[in-house]
Amino acid sequence: MHGEPIDILQIEKTFGDKSVVSDVSLSVKAGEFLSLLGPSGSGKTTLLMMIAGFEFPNAGQICVGSRDITYLAPNRRAVGMVFQKYALFPHMTVAQNVAFPLRMRSVTTKDINRRVSEMIDLVQLTGFEGRYPQQLSGGQQQRVAVARALIAEPPVLLMDEPLSALDKKLRETMQIEIKRIQNRLGVTVVYVTHDQEEALTMSDRIAVMSEGRLVQVGSPFDLYQRPATSFVAEFVGKMNFLNGEYVEAELGKCRVRISEHATLSSDLVADGESEQYRLGGRVRVAIRPEDITITRRFEFGHTTDNVLRGTVEAVIFLGQAHIILVQIEGQGEAPVQVLVPSSIGHATFVQGETVDLVIAPSAVRLFPRGVGSVQ
Amino acid sequence: MTVTSTIAAPPINAINNRARASYARGYSKTLSLMLIAPLVLLMGFGFLYPVGKLLIGSLFAPEFGLEQFRRLIRSPLYLTVLLRTFEIAFAVTIASLFIGYPIAFAMAKLPRRWAALTTVCVLIPLWTSTLVRSYAWIVLLQRKGVVNELLLNLGWITQPLRLIYTEGAVIMAMTHVLLPYMILPIFAAVHAIPKELGQAARNLGAGGTSAFWRIMLPLSLPGVFAGCLMTFILALGFYVTPALVGGPRTMLMATLIGQQTTETLDWAFAGALSTVLLAATLTFVIAFRKTLSLNRGFAGVA
The missing domain is CATH 2.40.50.140 (Nucleic acid-binding proteins)
Incomplete structure (x- = not known):
């Protein structure tokens, strides 16, 4: 699996007459781990939703690889997503949840079984295939969500504050876990968070957003040592x-x-x-x-x-x-x-x-x- | 100084929370009894006692024995009525489900304004008396009613159709009256499905249709079952609408029981009929619940 670059060009988004994202341009390199960091209401989740196809911009363009996906239906984008509350299907077992994207792509049952067990192995959930989501702990549900988002091998993975529901200790374990899986698969990750510590730990680069605008994009070290505005200075570290x-x-x-x-x-x-x-x-x-x-x-x-x-x-x-x-x-x-x-x-x-x-x-x-x- | 107090604060909060939690765990036994007493008394005197008396009465007329029940079985008329009651209740449930599910789904998914309008359209009939609504159907369906007049004027028919006092009319009117009882539980179930599940399905490659069949529909089934059960049970014992719209040839159990108590004053036989209806309803409900609880997936959802 290879990650693909994402190019976001002059995106504008308004809800009613309220501007939520204004003039955001951002390029994410193939295989890069980029965090969108900002307080709530800064537009970072809306931007993510537009990449996923659940919201459409009023102006601008979003490309993955060489494909323009700005107005494509969400199921045709090949963009995986891990939701804040995991959004596991409660009426399906772990294995059925993970197999869902493959069933939607008419993969043969034999291939599905093989790939599901590989993926479950990768997220270290072997033995839990027959459980229902509500029988799992928060961290295990998180792993299922990651496995399900990655099994169809999307070149891009979006994560919407995926660790915010976990306690601190588990969050730190999962941060390392997510990095390990990302390194292994080489997928491009856009990671939304309001936790600057998390962004500093995990990211190759961080894009700081405030009031719908990009304030600064740079490596964690850059942001920490050379904040461009007092907002970044206060928000990071x-x-x-x-x-x-x-x-x-x-x-x-x-x-x-x-x-x-x-x-x-x-x-x-x-x-x-x-x-x-x-x-x-x-x-x-x-x-x-x-x-x-x-x-x-x-x-x-x-x-x-x-x-x-x-x-x-x-x-x-x-x-x-x-x-x-x-x-x-x-x-x-x-x-x-x-x-x-x-x-x-x-x-x-x-x-x-x-x-x-x-x-x-x-x-x-x-x-x-x-x-x-x-x- | 302010800083010192903030540092000290968390442990105190934690202790307070723990104390509050143990208070909230439950009311005392006395208080609980006092709170449920009115309901229990009402159930006892207003329901269990009279219904029990009616049921037991059916066993003691003329003397102790199953004479009343034998009479019920001997005459094919009564069994036909019982069977017809179940048939019509079933038809009404199915019709309500097919009309109600899309409405309930729309109520849960439409933009807020439209959802509010739909909800009002569903609830206003519920707030109107059943009697009024049943008479409204008579106005529509009678020989010189709105529907016949319209069809005659359009020249589509030459003779007024026989619309009222038919089984079709009963099913239609009962469906109309009972529709909210189907819609509301389904609406509640669909509304409770997190928006992210639909989005997740789309994100994972499902089109709109398969997202519905594989995610939304299975997750709304508990509401569908609740709605069906409620509609079916209400339809089994429905009195006013079939009595008004149905006429003598589409008599249902409730109407029959009503006749026995108010016209022929045969309370013992009414008791026997009620016993049979109650037993049939209970059997149905228990069987239904049993089937559901055997299904693990739904047990997990519900």
Whole structure:
């Protein structure tokens, strides 16, 4: 089985006079695992439904391989799908469910039996062929849904939040399982999720959607390290936001005043990008929790560049690390989260302690504080 | 400080939930008894006692024995009526199923506005008195009724057709009256089938028709069985419509029993007839349920 590329061209979709997907163009490479990531109502499921053929776009084109499938009936698309609640047929056994797509394609009974048992073997459900879906656990139902979607060897597999009904532990097992099956079969996967952690773990590339538009498409690493907008910065991974005032730019560095005592400089501002900020303008400053170095404060008074002063509000134990919540002086914002590996964190900092947060210019991202930014 | 309280919150919630769950598990025995008491009393005094008295009465007239039942078997008239009752009930059930299933399916699948309109069309007759609806059929079907007038005026017939007081008229009118009892359970069953199952079938390669035959129809069968059973049982004991539309030559069990109690005042024989009808109905229901429960697939769905 070989995956085929998907080309989505300038798709528009409105329900009534409400625009749900606007001007989305996206290419998925053959065999790629692409996640559509976004909050609910961002249009990601609608986009998936249009690829599956349950909704039709008002404008634009969807191609799989070299075939234009934009207005094709869902049963003629050769696009497999795993539904959010699996949508297994309750009146059929596991084997009958998995065999369904082959029966629809008039495959001989002998071939059906062989392929069903191969597929059931691949998803590790041997011995469960005669069970009905309601006699299976959530994870097993999930495996049946995947097997059923893949048995007719579609070049493209769509998955609509397939793991959202499972508990965390099982979800992690299934993430690995789905990747294993995908690697084995080489099928192109479009995976809809609102869980950024899941998207980061599983995807070759992630397409972030917000309010019906594509905000950024890139590898998990790209999205995490170089978020294009403050929406992506906030949605993907943990991010601290501070309010700042743009002060100056010199030698490729931008300087932002956080409070009377503290300024931060950033060297993450791309060429030309700095022009959108004017002196004295308000900006949003974004810093990852793991990019902050926290130290106990020894001396008072003098202002240092790239150091924020604050007070420890709480220490949260996560297992492999601690999150330390620090209220920054002169900022009314929510406390800043600092990630500290467990071995040091616990003993060193206590609630109420005054601390310095040291932040390298390479970890400071700036975003305009304009319309549409997440508050 | 706010942060500390959020961290402490989850365990407290969990404890609260557990406590609430055990409260919700059940009412106390006394409360449960009090809640069902009115229904039990009504069943006892309003149904079991009088019906039981009627049934037992059939065994003691003139003295203890099966005399009334022998009389029933001796005369071919009564057996014919019993048989006809089952035939007509069966015909009405089948007719309701074929007319009702598409309507129920449409109600569940149409866009909301059209579905609402269809639902109103189904329910309004249900809210109208059976008597009124039966008279409406007389207006339509009688010798000088709307249908005959129309056909005569169109010149399609020269003599008025005999439409009323026929078995066909009874079946048609009863189907009309009982149709909602077929439609509503099927509608409920179709409505309860998740939309994704239909989509999944299409996605897996099924055309619209085979998605219906292989997925929607099998999954709506519990509703079909409930509807058929309800319609059949109601049709077996139906009184008003066959009495008005049917006339003497299409007499059914209910009409016969009515005659025995109100006209000939032969309560013992009415009791015997009722016993037979009740026994036949119960046998039918039990056999029906037994067949269904033997079928594993449907047991799983229902």
